[in-house]
Amino acid sequence: MRLTGARILMECLRAEGVEVFFGYPGGVVLPLYNTLGEYPDIKHVLVRHEQAAAHAADGYARVAGRTGVCLATSGPGATNLVTGITTAYMDSVPMVVLTGNVARDLIGRDGFQEADITGITLPITKHNYLLMRASEIAPAVKEAFHIASTGRKGPVLVDIPKDVFIEEAEWDGYPQGVSLRGYPIMDVPREEEVDKAAEIINAAKKPIIIAGHGVVQSDAQDELLEFAERSDTPVLTTLLGISGMPEDHELSYGFLGMHGHFYANMAADSADVVIGIGMRFDDRAMGRFADFNKTAKIVHIDIDPAEIGKNFKTHAPVNGDVKETLSRLLPQIERSSHPEWRTEIDQIMEQHPTDYIEEGTGLGGPWLVRALAEATEGQSTIVTGVGQHQMWAAQYYPYTKKRQWVTSGGLGTMGYEVPAAMGAQFAQQEPIWSICGDGGFQMTSQELQTVADHNLPVRFAIFNNGFLGMVRQWQELFYENNYHSVDLGQPDFVKLAEAYGIRGIRAATRAEAMQVFRDLEGYDGPVVIDFQLEREENVWPMVPAGAALSETIESADDL
Amino acid sequence: MASRNTIVAHVEDRPGVLARVASLFRRRGFNIESLTVGHCEEPGLSRMTIVVDGDDHQVDQVCRQLFKLIDVVSVQDITYVPMVDRELALIKVSASNFNRREVLDVVEVFRADVVDVHSDALIVQVLGDEGKVDAALKMFEQFGILEMVRTGRVAMLRGTETTKPPAISDSQQAAAAIRAMLGRRPEGALPFASD
Known part of the structure; x- marks a missing residue:
């Protein structure tokens, strides 16, 4: 059967089981939009800016555990995706990005709305394609989904010139498999690596697990829990590893890093064996590399061989998928217990709890997150932007469910909160709470x-709080209170919501906030709530930039 | 220890592969000394010989990052393996009737070839490893070098061993082969070392 390139693309999306994708039309993708009506089972969500299409696909992917899809036209449409693609790349989120390009004979001639998007996205995609024939579409899309969703996941871009959408090619069904010689699946770890890791773990006196996004990505929460329980190993997560470990479990000690819990940072720094699982020993998590726990042995489980030994010397590298590796490691782990070590951390936790909730009637960040947690019984999916609110959301909400936490960790993209929450909401029925900064919200509020x-x-x-809060905190602490460009003017958020036909509510006190939570019970439409926070609250604890985890401070007095 | 390392990579012969490799080197801040690319024994694949400046840890990272490119089929660091490496230089040397004999003496010592003669210049072709080419250049400098071009290094393992990429048939085997190629552990000064 001969089909146009546009139809072939849609047949591919259908074969992949794509339910929803986020896009914005434009000249060169018109042949594709011309066929969308024939594929009503593949829901197209029309965004208001292409950046939002990418973030929405990303948010959807993280909550659904499936590959997100977005679409933009050539030139500015494609370049507007770049922030969203990079966000997904840094956090290893599976995504297929479709772009149109100018007709083949105009490529390279600076035609109207031409951008070299495959060139531009070389360093921010796992792989990308520029398709010059309609017959290339089906195999390339098959490969794109395969590459995006296997190994270390990530975004793959497929760029299709306008006349390739129109050109006809033979369609004889979606390809069954891929043939990628340079991309073997590396899920299964080497036996000797697993043995070595087990040996070190079994000999540990003060082991600690640092679980990263890989645990969430490979749906290995159950295996992680079993591993932690059997070896009686306390579990820390990275910022992105949150929701990889139920935080109400006695072995859970929350997340570590720049604004991680004091006790988590100390535990990581005083362990004798550090077991990194599906994480990449990032600087925000580990503090100054040279002074991170100099005596610990490091076991590192990761799907990406390039992450092993990138930042730290590793005693037991294990290259493999987290779920696969943990299930092979488990039988070799001796049942043990480390009561003294647990007590040591518990004592630090008692003396240095992350509990900066102040008395009063005004709204503080920590109080508000805690109140939200109570109102939602800790069951809500939380999406955040980047900054103080993000850190409070990470610190004070008790995450116990899988894929409950969605945040831009690697790239730290402000404005992520609005479109990512929107996309994530397509993956679930229950209302999603998007914790927004007043700065980030203004970046993408068109959605x-x-x-x-x-x-x-x-x-x-x-x-x-009317401030670019985290930047203000740094100006206060490290730039002698020299506030510059952080006092943000803003619209009336309630009126803004209402202008979009959305319910808008304002709350300036704790009593008003509690009332908001009560009022929203059972409400099934969108809401914007302008929580007016105290203006100059800081996030504690903190590892100052360039400091070691052992130098975590708990107030400005420690500086 | 920082030194010049030789990496052999086989890549899919597709448009844009060189840009992907170059982009990776630029992005990760790796220093390419030379990069030579051409056909190899297998149609559809190209062979790159990349000379990288860096310590063992950096070179290990180069290999691992290179391998992540989908179009890169195999990567091998052959710096410490017995191998033959060659490069070719064309050197345009100033030579007149007065000193041509002296220039030709140097040519002979290096077993180089004269590939073009003019009343005021010669083009000398030098073939050898990097050290030999360096030495030849140094000798020709006294006569005046008008122009020079070097190809960059190509290299091949000695004996029957090859750097050929694993066949595609079995993904597990391919993964094992790749891991063996990437097996070199970093030895360099990393921030953390407890033993």
Whole structure:
């Protein structure tokens, strides 16, 4: 059967089981939009800016555990995706990005709305394609989904010139497999690596697990828990590893890093064996490399061979998929217990709890997150932007469910909170809480219209302190209170919501906030809540930039 | 220890592969001394010989990052393996009737070839490893070098061993072969070392 390139692409998406994708039309993708009506089972969500299409696909992917898909036209449409693609790349989120390009004979001639998007995205995609024939579409899309969703996941871009959408090619079904010689699946670890890791772990007196995004990505929460329980190893997570370990478990000690818990940082720093699982020993998590726990032996389990030994010398590298590796490691792990070590951490936790909730009636970040946690019984999916609100959300909400936490960790993309929550809401029925900064919210608030179009029950909780809070905190602490460009003017967020036909609420006190939570019970439409926070609250504890985890400070007095 | 390392990579012969490799080197801040690319025994694949400046840890990272490129089929660091490496230089040397004999003496010592003669210049072709080419250049400098070009290094393992990439048939075997190629542990000064 001969089909146009546009139809072949849609047949491929259908064969991949794509339910929803996020896009924005434009000249060169018109042949594709011309066929969308024939594929009503593949929902196209019209965003208001292409950056949002990429973040929405990313948010959807993280919550659904499937590959997210977004689409943009050539030139500015494609370049607007770049921040969203990079966000997904840094956090290893599976995504297939489709772009149109100018007709083949115009490529390289600076035609109207031409951008070399495959060139631009070389360093921010796992792989990309520029397709010059309609017959290449099916195999390339098959490969794109395969590459995006296996190994260390990530975004793959497929760029299709306008006349390739129109060109016809033979369609004889979606390809069954891929043939990628340079991309073997490395899921199964080497036996000798597993043996060595088990040996070190079994000999540990003060072991600690640092679980990363890889645990979430490979759905290995159950294996992690079993491993931790059997070896009686306390579990820390990285920022992105949150929700990889139920935080109500006695072995869970929360997340470590720049704004991680004091006790988590100390535990990582005083362990005798550090077991990194599906994480990459990032600087924000580990502090100054040279002074991170100099005596510990490091076991590192990761799917990406390039992460092993990148930042730290590793005693027992294990290259493999987290789930696969843990299930092979488990039988070799001796049942043990480390009561003294646990007591040591418990004591630090008692003396240095992350509990900066102040008395009073005004709204503080920590109080508000705690109140939200109580109102939602800790069951809500939380999406955040980047900054103080993100750190409070990480510190004070008790994450116990899988894929409950969605945040831009690697790239730290402000403005992520609005479109990512929107995309994530397409993956689940229960309302998602998007914890927004007043700065980030203003970067992507145009998507309120998309949210309204689909009547999505997202709760946008703006942690509004009228400041670019985290930047202000740094100016206060490290630049002698020299505030510059952090005092943000802002619209009336309630009126803004109402202008989009969305319910807008303002809360300036604790009593008002509690009332908001009560009012929203059972409400199934979108809401924007302008929580007016105290203006100059800081996030504690903190590892100052360039300091070691052991130098974590708990107030400005420690500086 | 920082030194010049030789990496052999086989890559899919597709448009844009060189850009991907170059982009990776630029992005990760790796220093390419030379990069030579051409056909190899297998149609559809190209063979790159890359000379990288860096310590063992950096070179290990180069290999691992290179391998992550989908179009890169195999990567092998052959710096410490018995191998033959060669490069070719064309050197345009100033030579007149007065000193041509002296220039030709140097040519002979290096077993180089004269590939073009003019009343005021010669083009000398030198073939050898990097050290030999360096030495030849140094000798020709006294006559005046008008122009020079070097190809960069190509290399091949000695004996029957090859750097050929694993066949595609079995993904597990391919993974094992790749891991063996990437097996060299970093020895360099990393931030953390407890033993």
